[in-house]
Amino acid sequence: MGSSGFEIIINLIKMIAIFLLMVQMVPILVWVERRGSAYIQNRFGPNRVGPLGLTQLLADAVKFLMKEEFRPPKSVAFMYYAAPVVALIPGALAFGAIPLSAPFTLEFGGEVYDFLFQSFHFDAGIVFVLAISSLGAYALLFAGWGSGNKYSLMGALRASAQMISYELALGLSLVGILLIYGTFSFAEMIEAQQGPLRFMLLGKPVVVDFLPNWGIFYQPLGFILFFCATFAETNRAPFDLPEAEAELVAGYHTEYGGLKMLMFYIGEYGHMMVASGLLATFYFGGWDLPFGSEWLKETVGSSFLYSLTMFLVFFTKVLFFLWVFIWVRWTLPRFRYDQLMDLGWKTMLPWALFNTVLTAIVIVYFNSTGGAL
Amino acid sequence: MMDVFMFYIFSAISIVSALFVLFSVNPVKSVLWLVSVMVGVSGLFFTLSAPFVAMVQILVYAGAVVILFLFVVMIFDVNHEGKQIFSYGTFTSGLKVLFAGGFAGFLVFQIFFQMNRFGYLIPDKSAPQFEVRNLSKIMFTDYMLLFEVLGLLLLVIPIGTVALSRIKGGTHAK
Numbered sequence: 001m002g003s004s005g006f007e008i009i010i011n012l013i014k015m016i017a018i019f020l021l022m023v024q025m026v027p028i029l030v031w032v033e034r035r036g037s038a039y040i041q042n043r044f045g046p047n048r049v050g051p052l053g054l055t056q057l058l059a060d061a062v063k064f065l066m067k068e069e070f071r072p073p074k075s076v077a078f079m080y081y082a083a084p085v086v087a088l089i090p091g092a093l094a095f096g097a098i099p100l101s102a103p104f105t106l107e108f109g110g111e112v113y114d115f116l117f118q119s120f121h122f123d124a125g126i127v128f129v130l131a132i133s134s135l136g137a138y139a140l141l142f143a144g145w146g147s148g149n150k151y152s153l154m155g156a157l158r159a160s161a162q163m164i165s166y167e168l169a170l171g172l173s174l175v176g177i178l179l180i181y182g183t184f185s186f187a188e189m190i191e192a193q194q195g196p197l198r199f200m201l202l203g204k205p206v207v208v209d210f211l212p213n214w215g216i217f218y219q220p221l222g223f224i225l226f227f228c229a230t231f232a233e234t235n236r237a238p239f240d241l242p243e244a245e246a247e248l249v250a251g252y253h254t255e256y257g258g259l260k261m262l263m264f265y266i267g268e269y270g271h272m273m274v275a276s277g278l279l280a281t282f283y284f285g286g287w288d289l290p291f292g293s294e295w296l297k298e299t300v301g302s303s304f305l306y307s308l309t310m311f312l313v314f315f316t317k318v319l320f321f322l323w324v325f326i327w328v329r330w331t332l333p334r335f336r337y338d339q340l341m342d343l344g345w346k347t348m349l350p351w352a353l354f355n356t357v358l359t360a361i362v363i364v365y366f367n368s369t370g371g372a373l
Numbered sequence: 374m375m376d377v378f379m380f381y382i383f384s385a386i387s388i389v390s391a392l393f394v395l396f397s398v399n400p401v402k403s404v405l406w407l408v409s410v411m412v413g414v415s416g417l418f419f420t421l422s423a424p425f426v427a428m429v430q431i432l433v434y435a436g437a438v439v440i441l442f443l444f445v446v447m448i449f450d451v452n453h454e455g456k457q458i459f460s461y462g463t464f465t466s467g468l469k470v471l472f473a474g475g476f477a478g479f480l481v482f483q484i485f486f487q488m489n490r491f492g493y494l495i496p497d498k499s500a501p502q503f504e505v506r507n508l509s510k511i512m513f514t515d516y517m518l519l520f521e522v523l524g525l526l527l528l529v530i531p532i533g534t535v536a537l538s539r540i541k542g543g544t545h546a547k
Contacts, residue, residue, distance in 0.1 A: 124505065127428040134436025138408070141443055145401060153447065160444045164437055184425070184505055 006108045007115075015096065015119045022095050026269045027057040029322060036323070037330040067258030072148055075255065079146030084256065084263035087139035091270020094129045097122055098277045099186050101287045101311035104303045116187075117287075117307055124184040129278065130171065133233065136271060137163045139264070140235075140242060140252045147255040155251025158337070159235060159242035165344040166232035166239075172352035173225035176359040177282050180218050189215075190286035194293075212290035216283040221355045223283045225348055230275035232344070234268060237329040241337060276321035280314060287314035379420045387413030400446045404439060411435040425505050 031046075031054060038045025046053040071080055096119030103116045122128045137160050144156020181189045197211040199218070216223050232239040243251030253264050280286060287310040289296065300306045335343070390409035397403040411434040418427035512520050 122424065122428075124425045124428055127425060127432065131428045131432035131436060134432055137436075137440050141440070141447070145447060157444060157447060160440050164440055164444075167437060182506075 004111070004113075006106075007113050010106065010113070010115060014115070014117075018096055018100070018119045019092055022092060022270055022273055023266060025273060026266045027061070029269050029272075029326075030060070030265065031057055032323070033326050033329075036326050040327070040330040064259050064262050069258065072255050074148035076146045076148065079142045080255075081146075081260075083139050083143035083146055084260040084267075086142055087136070087264050087267030088270065090132050090134075090136045090139075091267050091274055094132045094274045095270060095277065096120055097125050097128050097132075097186075098274070098281060099190065099286065100277075100314055101307045102303075103187075104307035106304060117311060121187075125186045126174070126178070126184045126189075129274065130174075133271065133274060134163070134167055136233075136267070139267060143252040143256070143264075147252075149255050151248045151250075152252050152254050155242045155244075155248050155254070158244075159252060162232060162235070162239065162241060162340065162344075165341060166229045166348075169225060169344060169348035169352050170229035170233060172349065172356060173222045173229060174282070175352075175356045176219045176222040177215050179356070179359050179363060180215070186281055186286070190281060190288060193285040194288050212285055212288065214283060214285045214288075214290075219283065219355070219359070221351065222359075223279075225352050225355065226282070227279065228343075228348060230279065231325070231328065232340075234271040234275055234325070236268070236272070236325060238332040238334050239340065240329075240334060241340060244334060272322060272325050273318065276318040276325070277314075279321050280317035284317050287311065289313045376420050380417065383413045383416035383420065386410075387417065401443065404442045404446050407442065408435050408439050411439060425508065 034056075035045040035047075035053065037043075046056040049056045049059050071077065099116060099118045101117035103114060106113050106115060140156045140159040140163075144152045144154075144159070147153075177189075178184070181192050183189055183192075193213050193215060195213050197208040197213045197217055199206055211217060235242050241251075242248075243253065248254070253261060256264065289310065293310075296309060297306050300309060387410050390406045390413060393406040394403050394410060397406060411430060415427040415430040415435070418424075418430060
């Protein structure tokens with residue numbers, strides 16, 4: 001936590017602020033989702049309450065709190081009530097481990113303290129985030145089993161099968177980028193992506209001035225595979241078979257309402273934010289601003305203000321990917337179940353393996369390394 | 374001091390959950406207690422300053438293997454098939470106790486044998502920070518053969534599964 005009172009207080013504030021950031025993004029994302037889907041489908045969406053319908057969120061919050069609390073008589077009480085909480089935890093924990101901006105220093109009482117712009121730090125942060133996110137399937141299984149409802153159970157079984165299948169493709173698509181940067185630490189990976197595009201090819205350094213040194217230029221195939229697999233891991237359309245309303249009423253959350261339902265939503269949007277953060281960190285340089293970051297650092301002066309500016313840069317990237325998640329959901333139709341499994345096992349897994357082998361061959365035989373010169 | 378405290382907490386979690394795995398009659402609950410065992414063991418790896426192994430423990434076991442168990446158990450008709458599997462017949466119970474006892478004896482023997490050979494291994498906190506690079510170096514040089522054999526073993530499992538499902542029926546029967 002820290003060696004002095006000041007350090008401990010700042011670290012606690014950081015933890016709470018980042019958790020609240022994640023939770024408070026949810027109402028805004030719900031609004032964007034409803035207005036965005038209305039825009040895509042040529043409707044109006046919620047536009048009555050407040051400017052642009054923005055205070056609809058407050059009305060919704062009151063509605064969620066005032067709803068009747070109930071439990072189906074045949075449900076398993078512990079699992080039924082535990083499921084929404086379990087849904088919230090993995091997203092919140094994983095989001096806390098992603099660095100949101102440059103580290104900063106603060107001076108207090110004549111001493112200088114270093115802080116990282118994240119809730120907590122792990123050396124093997126990437127493995128931590130993957131491990132914690134993989135626990136998200138338990139929420140769906142708890143809900144499915146605890147509800148005592150056939151539709152819920154079917155949804156939960158589909159969800160677990162889907163998440164395990166796509167976790168393989170997700171993990172393997174990351175191996176390429178891990179090979180290139182040779183680290184499991186987010187900070188080192190972002191560090192390696194700064195500056196103009198430069199790499200070693202056949203023992204000679206190559207520098208491309210007009211492109212940033214981002215992972216997507218080394219791993220385009222890995223990016224596409226990871227991008228698709230995150231959609232499956234967040235259980236959103238076109239991979240939202242666990243809650244396919246045409247077949248399963250609402251899947252695993254059929255029996256939930258009010259605040260419990262909302263917690264599932266917070267979990268889902270939390271997973272989306274983690275996925276967007278990972279996409280930005282692995283393939284788009286994290287909080288790296290491709291041009292003018294040196295100039296910015298000199299102009300802003302204070303390291304805390306610079307850190308906040310870089311946080312805005314990172315968050316812009318995250319917001320872009322969040323919009324893509326919503327955009328795709330309202331554009332593409334849902335897969336059939338066998339198509340989903342074919343895509344996961346027969347298309348994405350072989351391509352991810354191919355990407356891994358190809359990256360290894362390029363690194364070893366062409367004597368080439370990305371990032372480091 | 375803190376390490377010892379954490380060790381006792383995580384050991385207690387693992388052992389108590391393991392007992393619940395054994396004594397739950399409902400297989401679904403049994404599997405859910407298994408998750409708790411995995412998390413406890415992962416915590417133990419943390420106290421041994423092996424964060425990578427701890428995370429992989431959660432990723433592979435809690436995140437994939439136990440979910441598969443749960444998946445299979447939920448498809449069962451718990452009231453009928455479940456009772457048959459978790460039966461308390463005299464002969465099968467005797468076999469179970471025999472195998473469990475044999476396995477436990479083997480483990481205890483191994484632990485004592487290794488301790489006599491190496492002594493108590495306590496992680497050196499002053500040693501340089503744990504790095505995945507060192508782990509993979511050991512795995513791909515000193516233990517190359519073992520690593521490859523394990524890979525081959527894992528390859529045999531999916532092939533066997535596909536073969537069995539094709540022969541024995543189900544939706545993919547030939």
